Each structure stands twice: as C-alpha cells, then as structure tokens.
Amino acid sequence: MDALASTLRGIVRAAAPIVIAAQGELITERAGVINLSLDGSIMLAAMTAHVVARTTGSLVQAVLAAMAVGAAVAFVVVFSSIALRLNQVAVGFVLTILCADLAIFLGKPHFNQPGREIPTVPIPILEDIPILGPALFRHNILIYFSLILVVVLTLYLYRTRWGLTLRSIGEQPAAAFVRGTPVNPLRYVYTLVGGSLVGLAGATYSLSVKLGWKEDLAGEGWIALAIVIFGLWMPWRVMLGAYLIVGLRSIAINLQDSNTIDLPAQIINMLPWFLMIVTLLIATSGVLHRLERFTPERFRPTVHRFLRAAPPRAMGTTFEKH
Amino acid sequence: MRVELQHISKSFGRVWANQDLSLTFEGGQIYAILGENGAGKSTLMKILSGFQSADSGQIVVDGQAVSFEAPTDAIEHGIGMLYQDPLDFPPFTVLENFIAGRPGGFFPDRQAARGILLDLAQRFGFDLDPDAYVDSLTIGERQQLEIMRLLSLNVRVLILDEPTTGISAEQKAQLFDVLKSLAHDDGLTVILVSHKLEDVIELCSSAFVLRQGRLVGQQQIPCDISTLVAMMFGKIVARQERPMSDLGDCVLHAERISLETRRLVVEDVSLDVRAGEVIGLAGLDGSGQNELVRVCCGLLRPDRGAVHIGGREMTGQPYHRFVKHGVAFLPAGRLEEGLIGGMTLTEHFALTLPSRAPWVNWIRARRTAGERIERFNVKGRPGSPIQTLSGGNQQRFALSLLPSNLRLLLLEHPTRGLDVESAMYIWEQLLRRREEGTAIIFISAELDEIVAYSDRILVFFGGRVTLVDDRADMTADRLGELIGGRM
Ligand SMILES: Nc1ncnc2c1ncn2[C@@H]1O[C@H](COP(=O)(O)OP(=O)(O)OP(=O)(O)O)[C@@H](O)[C@H]1O
C-alpha cells in the first residue's frame, strides 16, 4: 500500500518536468511552429535557475529567470521563421547544440554545488486520501502546476474560443486568416508561452527533481519532444506518455539495483522506447479504424476523437498574405 | 446593396493577373464571372473579399469607398467568399468550424451556435450533423457548411469560386435552388465564378467575361452559349468530330478484379481494352472507378483477379514496372500526387526525362521544358514554381510531362476545372495519342465528356459495374439512370 503510493508519488514528481516541457511544446506545435531546441533550452534554463537561486537567494526570481531563458530561445525560433523565413527545424537543431554547450560552459563554476529546493506543501485533507493523497497532494508547487496545467490546457483547447483559434492556426492558417485571426502575431505569443513552459521545466529539474546543476539533463528534451508525438498532440495523452516513460525507467532502475535480471543497463533503458514505437505502430495501423467500425453509432465521434492520429497540418510551415 | 470595383489592377511578378478592371454588382442579382484558365477570375474575387490586396484601384460599397486589409473587413461590409480550395478545418467538427471566426465570448455558446446552424440547415434543406467531423464530409457538404457560416455573419454579397466542381448533380441542383432563393427572396448579390456555361445560363442574369486579366465585356443572359464562348476566346470553338480508327491488339486484360477498401467493396470487374480504344468510367465519386484505375497501374493490389498488360501478367507488380511497360497514370490530385509543389517546370522535366547519367542534364531539361511549354500552350515560364500556375495550366503541364509511345494512359478527371477551350485542347492531345495506338481509360464526372469521347463506357455503382457498348445507350440521360443505380 505504502509502496504503491510512494512509487506513484515518485513518478508524478519525476515526470513533472517532462510533462511541463511537453505541454509547452504541444502549445507551440499546435500553433504551427516546431521548437526543436528543447534539449538545449531545458539545460540552459535549469542551470540559470540554479545559479540565480544561489546568488540571489530568491526562488521566485530563479523560476522567472528560467522561464525568460526558455522564452528567449523560443523567440529566436519563431522570429527566424516568420521574419527571416529560415527553416524551423534547422534553427531548432542549431539552438539545441548551442544552448547545451552554453549551459555547460556558463555552469562550470556552479557544478555539483548543493542546490536550493522548493519546499513541499502538502494539501490538508486531500493528502489523507488513501494512495491518491500521498501520490498527488504531497508535492511542491511546481509539481502541482504540472497537474493543473494538463487540466487547464485541455479545457482551453477544446472548450474556449481562444483554444479553437490556437488549433486553427496550426491546422489551416489561411482559413484562420479568413476568419479574422491574426495568424503570425498569435504564433509569436504561443511560441513564447510554450518556450517559457520549457524554461519552467528546466527550473523544475534544478530546483526540485534533480537538485542542483549537473550535465545529466542531456536527453530529457528529446524525450519531451518524442512524447508530444506519442501523445498525438493531446494534453492528456501527452501526460500519460510521460508517466509511462518515467514509470518504465524507474522499474528498469529498480530491476538493475536489485540484480533480479542480468541485462546491460542500456538494454533496459531502451525498453520504454521500444514500447513507444510499438504503440505508435498500433495507433497508425488500420487496426484502430476497424475498432471504430464496431463501436455503436452514438459513441463513434468520441472514439474517433480519441483514436485519430493527425499532427497539426501546418506545423513547421509559414503563412503570409499576398 | 451595390458594389463597384473601380480600375482594379494586380500583378504577380511579371504576370498581370488583373489589369484595370471595373465591374458593378447590384443587389438581388446573380452574376457570372467567366474567363479561361488563368484569366484572373479568382484573383479579382480574392481582392473583392479582402484575401489579397490590389496594387491599385478601389472598391466602392453603396457609394462609399472602402479598403479591406483582411477578409473580416470585407465580411463587416457584407461581402463573403467561398474559396476555390475549401478553407476550413478538416479535423474539427462541423460545429467547431461554424464557431471559428464568429464573434462571441471566451467560452463560446455552443448551444446557441448549434441552434443557428440547424435553423439555417433546415431552411435550405441541408442535412448536416453538427457533431460530425469535417473530414468525413463530401466537398459538397463542406461547401454547404461554409455558405451557412457566411450567411450567419449577415453577408449580403456571396461570392462562389467554382462551387460546382467535384460535387454531385443532386447537390448542385440543391445549391442552385439556394442561390436563387437568396438572390430573389432575400435580395442578396450572388457572384458565381464558373467554367460551366450551361450552369451560368441556367442560373445567372448577367455575365462578366475576363480575358488575360482584362474585362472583355458584360453580357445579359439569356443568350446563346456560343455568344459567351466567343467573348471568352475571341473565336467559336466547335466540338471536333473524331475519325474512327482501327482497333489494335489487346493492351489491357483485367480479369475479375475484386478488392476491399475501407469504404467500398469492388467485386468482379473485368475489362479488355485494345490499342486505340477510349474507355470512359462513369459513376458517383467513390463508386470504385478510382480503385480500378489504380489496380490497372499497380498502385493498388487487388485481393483477387489478374491484370495483364500487352499479354504479360503483371498482377501485384509495383508501379514502376507498369511504367516500364508503357502505362502512365495522371491522378486527379494534381499537386498532391501528380506534380511536385515547389519545383519549377524545368526541374519537373529534369526528373522525368529518361537518363542513365548520375548528373542532371540541365541544358536538355531546359530545352525540353521550353519546347513543351510552347507546344502545349502552358502559360508559365520554365523557371516558375509549379504551384504558381493556374489550375488549367497545371493540367496542361502535367499532360506535357507524359512520355510519348504509351501503351495505356489512365486519367482521373482530365479536364476537371478547365475552361471549354483548355478541355478541348486536352482532348485534342489525347485523341492524337489514340491515333498513335495508345489506349485511354478516363474517369469523369461530366457525362457529356464521357459520351463524346468514349468508345465504350463502364458505369460504376457501389463497386459494381455495368458495361455500356451500345451506341444507342450512350446518352447522358441513360447513363444518369445507371449512375443512380437504376438498371
Ligand atoms: N500567388 C500567386 N503567385 C504568382 N502568380 C499567381 C498567383 N496567383 C495567381 N497567379 C497568376 O495570376 C494569373 C491569374 O490567376 P487566377 O488564379 O486568378 O486565374 P483563374 O481565372 O482563377 O484561373 P482558373 O480558372 O484556372 O482557376 C495566372 O496567370 C496565375 O498564374
């Protein structure tokens, strides 16, 4: 019982930065922009948060600084795409490498120093619910934020007018333009929002999940990017994907530690990715459509929405009026 | 409401799409905008609807000069447009499409929007489920949705750019009833861009004719079709009688083809085609004709049955093997499947011309491009990217890419969206190939075209076929019955 609760709690906590970064990238891609720089910008933001927290002593300033770093990198992506007509993928790749190197270089003096931690704030009453209480309601504010973000973003995308507009500019910008949407200004806004969430994910690492600044954050950004695809651009599924990956990762580590099986670490670490590919294969094969055919007429739209596997159609393209 | 376009000009690079155009539209009337492919019809309408801005000239609404920065400005002045390529969101529901762009609060009032949508649908007799996803609708239904959306925004001038391409005859009749009612009962101005002169004569009270970006004149309707044709092309084009040619050897032998797709079961289709023969495939969209054509060139593998090309069994072989044996396929989705968006005309030839060398012979590609552009009368330069050509010119170009000496040529909607002259021109080219012994199989939604050019006709209905080889049965009326499933 306790073991289950603490395992779940560990997963929710360890996956929080990936959840936040992936939701940020989801917002960006839904608006039609690919910000590929996640791996580097998370490292740079994490390092920034750590250093600011140590030098100023203010956790709030540390978090804001990290978000500013994420937003700044995102600005480079969207500006070079819309104003300079550069390729988003190319710019993203360059920024990934640049930011990672910059984080390592600038962070060197602060390497392996003890980090400052955001205090845990259990929520009274709710924390006493069996299993779910400790799993969901004994965290710090950033972890709570990762949970709230998913709920709010889902409502925003599917229930509000602005959310509809956000989806429309990433799908068919010309049609959105005809309906009075300022496509490019909104792409700036949403890319910056997405980027600041990526920065926040960095802060969540260095101020909570992996205290302090180490270089072992490399790779986390790619995981977040992959999970957006795996979750087919839907907040709930992206979150589940993040929990799945982190859960499998911790199982792998436990198995290794307890020496129950004798496999090289690399093989076990590959397991989540293998599973992800299999899931994607199933999702894009015809199997699910057949499933849809057998569902009763009444539920078909719901099932259809859940199973459909389409990226935002205008992702990575630019839009201009003649 | 009275709308005037005054001295509108617009150029793209060196091409004048519109040159000093002045037109006036009165309320309660249905106007036609006519002109051959690339005449500048779409461009002019996009300017009137605020989608593009003119280089010079102005728009006057009820005596007031207005300027449109964006389509919403035009909508505010009561001008709305249904675009040639549907501008909607396929993965969204009908209701979401309807709500997008409507004024309202942060949380849209879905119930109210649903009410407005259903009321409009009821008035026009449209059968649309608000919760259906738009990617499951036909082109005709997507059009109906867009028309209702525009009307709900209180549009007084409704522009439709080629609304009748790709919709069924029934949907077309319904659309025309709606347009007539809007103009005559509600006093709206309707502007119809179309190539189909029969439609224009049936529906419109006046036509503006454009040629190469200039206004040729305005013609009151009723009038003879030939009057309009003469204005559009400056000369009367007569339908050509085609000489009967002797049929040659069997080119295609398809035996009991059966296959199942997500939407349709095609069963037991057999067909023999001899050199020089022209076979027309008729039927509602998605009745199996596209599947048969794709089986005959190796793009689809049949579940059962066999395909022989020139006496050689080819079932299940890949497309490029078919190409080697003299089969060519021209798909309907020009930019999706046929041509490569972003590449220039010359680059297309560099890709297509047969060559063993590992490098590109640009000199030859450029020379061939120049020659073919001239021979096929394509309005474009060797260096223009393909997507900047107008639809009709893209089709001519696609045709000019085909190798000579084909055994079998398969075409989907070879003249869809083309003006009368371009269509005649394309058929002239096709019939010339027929004289050289190429067998032709084509799909068309135009029964007149099928009747005029086919030696034999296959009518598809729900995956089953009826062969029509008796001349007496080859009338549009009889085919219409078969297409509707009546035997
Ligand atoms: N975005 C663009 N860029 C460059 N050239 C363009 C563009 N849009 C149109 N043109 C050119 O302007 C001319 C008029 O095009 P337009 O689309 O208005 O013709 P159209 O009369 O609607 O033809 P169609 O019947 O084939 O649709 C054509 O020569 C076309 O190549």
Ligand SMILES: [Mg+2]
């Ligand atoms: Mg046009």
